[in-house]
Amino acid sequence: MTNSSFSLSTRNAVLTRADTRTVPERDTRTVPKSRRRWRLRPVRTVLSLIGILLAVIWVFPVYWMLSSSLLPNVVLTSTRPRFFPWGGSLDNFREVLSSGSFFRALTISLQVTLIAVFFAMLFAFLAAVAISRFKFKGRKSFILAILFIQMLPAEGLFIAQYKMMSTTGLLNTVIGISVLYIAAVIPFTIWMLRGFVAGVPAELEESAQVDGCTSTGAFFRITLPLLAPGLVASGVYAFLQAWNEFTIALVILPREDMRTLPLWLRTFIQASQTRETDWGQVMASSTLVAIPVIIFFLIVQGRLTSGLVAGAVKG
Amino acid sequence: MFPPQARQVTRRFKKTPYLLLVPAVVMLLIAMGYPLIWQLWASTMKFGLAQQFGAPPEFVGLANYIAAFTNPTTWGVVIRSLVFCLVNAILTMLIGVGLAQLMNAVGKTIRLVMQIALLLAWATPVVAAVTIWIWLFDWRRGVINYLLNGLGFDFVNHNWLGTNLGLYLVATIIVVWMSVPFVAFSVFAGLTQVSGEVMEAANLDGAGAVRRFTAIILPMIKPVLMIVGLLQIIWDLRVFTQIRMLQDVQMPLDSDLLGTYVYRLGVGSGDFSMASALSIFILLVTIAFSIGYVLQIVKEDS
Incomplete structure (x- = not known):
């Protein structure tokens, strides 16, 4: 169903991953839970925050396009940009x-x-x-x-x-x-x-x-x-x-x-x-x-x- | 003599595949084959003032190539293109691999949020993307100048596209923003191949995070990295739309890269011999870079 074996291997990868992932996770249950969590949590929280920050940066241009498209020129040319399209309308599209x-x-x-x-x-x-x-x-x-x-x-x-x-x-x-x-x-x-x-x-x-x-x-x-x-x-x-x-x-x-x-x-x-x-x-x-x-x-x-x-x- | 029926069958069996290929091949010959041959011919001809008044072009051999590559303007364009290409490809790869690693490390929800953000950037058509970024970098009302001011830097009315370097910086940001999602998704798919058991074992044996990355993860995702990296180089060498549209905003400085330079020579000033010679150069460089990629695809395919 795929176009090249490069993609085939990536698909298989997704499958094998699902298989292997469950195994070690079950194994770690024998390790005292509290200790593991204590060690992992702060790192993971920081990584999650970085992930969200990067997601915001990547999506921002698309968001800004949509937001600006709803705002009148008066608002867009003011010194302080409006970060949420409050009071927006579809006038620009109509125009x-x-x-x-x-x-x-x-x-x-x-x-x-x-x-x-x-x-x-x-x-x-x-x-x-x-x-x-x-x-x-x-x-x-x-x-x-x-x-x-x-x-x-x-x-x-x-x-x-x-x-x-x-x-x-x-x-x-x-x-x-x-x-x-x-x-x-x-x-x-x-x-x-x-x-x-x-x-x-x-x-x-x-x-x-x-x-x-x-x-x-x-x-x-x-x-x-x-x-x-x-x-x-x-x-x-x-x-x-x-x-x-x-x-x-x-x-x-x-x-x-x-x-x-x-x-x-x-x-x-x-x-x-x-x-x-x-x-x-x-x-x-x-x-x-x-x-x-x-x-x-x-x-x-x-x-x-x-x-x-x-x-x-x-x- | 063969019985008539058997003969017919063997003949039909042999002809069918070629007949099926005819329409595609004819289209490719018209739209690419003929221009390619014309271009090879034109690159050895002189189109001067006399030719504009109807005289047939004059054969000059490799003179156009020699003229192109003894010209400092051409060298400037070629070197700028290569530097731009390498900087963009390297940045895209580094950020893409980093994001893939991050997607692999965070929980399901955060990963989904990241994937949606990357997909939206990926799906945005290039002309719309450049338009958005020009608005973000607008010197008077752009939100980027506003935010940088808020952080305490002096960027009031900073004109990003006023200098060559600024134009390349904005172009780099656009290219990286658009290209990173493909790298991140491909490498992420490769990372999922790395078995959790092996990583656990390495961890127990005392391998640190850096060691685990260089000794286990890197060798396993190397094929993906090679292909994706090669594609980035090929794509970033031909960058056109971003540069062309950024040049629309600003009075053109000496900011041409290969694509826009050939466009200016050919469509702008009608210098077909020089434009053809440089086009052939672009094609040769692309093919040289593509060989590795194509062979890899064919190898994996069989």
Whole structure:
């Protein structure tokens, strides 16, 4: 069910841990309880306090975004920051949503992301079936190539991609950016789906065929339903990649009315150079961009954390 | 002669996997293969003033590479990028491993609180994250200046993004904040592999906390540390969004790192030969660093 054996070993680790943990704990019960506790408690309390402090530091920026998004500019520009959004309202959100530019960017982002996810999933799925269900010449080289391509940074190719799109007249088009996104997402999606496809034993399909299914029928009735969770996880991963992408979009979509959501959010920062920023509205905008991503991320987190996929979501 | 049916079966068996690969391979060739070849070609060509008026580009061999790497500006960018990359990767690893150790040491509730906080930071999209941090570091109303003042330092109207060093410091904080969760979760998963019995035995034998860490924990989590560390180096070398957006706030100084420098050369001034040469350099460095990672993945996979 996982995408690489790296993740498999971490999963096993969690299991073995649960097993080993209980054993020594039972053993220590023979040691006089009071002495142990006396020795351990102060250290543990200090560690817990440090843990809470670090958790607060890590969560603070996200909290500050939400809190600021609810406060009016008058409060945000006062000398003393307000640490809790008392007297807050949704006015900033109302303002941002009424401007129209948000929905323009949302439309572009949705078009690009849906096209990219659909085709990347389709093509990656076919390739994943090929490398996990067939033995053929060049299979190993293909896997190696996929792993290397996945590591290539956008910054190493974007000038050439820019040139290619400008000569073909595809700058500032949904098609142009979608093609680049499909290719950018495919390698990892193949790798991730490959693990899921390999997780469904071929014997299941074969036995269905023995029972009278055609090979296509066996695939659609047996394999596909079993793959559903894997397809969803990979799809969400591909969605997050395309939805958050900034670098390629910056290069390929320079025109104002073609901005995706990340580019739209950036315009607020650019504007802060020349005029007074309404940080409440900027934070409301950030919230609108971040919330769907955070929700989707938390849904697939279990699968993502267990593998290297997780890291790949990083920008 | 083979009976027709048997022949058909063997042929279909051989063709199917290749047919399945066609769509993916075609996409990769269009979006990456062609640009890569164009880039290799462009990096050996001269795009000068004459070419802007329609003359075909002129073949100059490795002259662009030589020009790029005899130029002190390029060296400045390369060295800044490497230092930035190493500082960020090391800080991320140290804090990540520390947090993983801490998560392993505290009780269930505290661990859950820490995990939720880390997950939220991890899930935040990079553009939103940079936007938030710019607001936190705002020179007039930023909460960080306010808090530092409260602690007794003089940070009234301190402009963090006014200097190169300040910009890199803010970028480092953003990168570390975003990257630590992945390291912490991966290493934590590795730490749970260390058996409690072994630790207990070492404790009874008189091994102190430091000794237990270096002699037992470290060797056991070494594979995870290697992979995660390598990924951090690769990712931090390509840092783009953070630098680009921080440069949006401030009038650009000489703060470019590799990614933003190539962007400025190519999209900004249309110097495709120099931009291509540097892009090839970025790709080569990335591949060099990726070899270890890819081999490890393939090894664990088979």
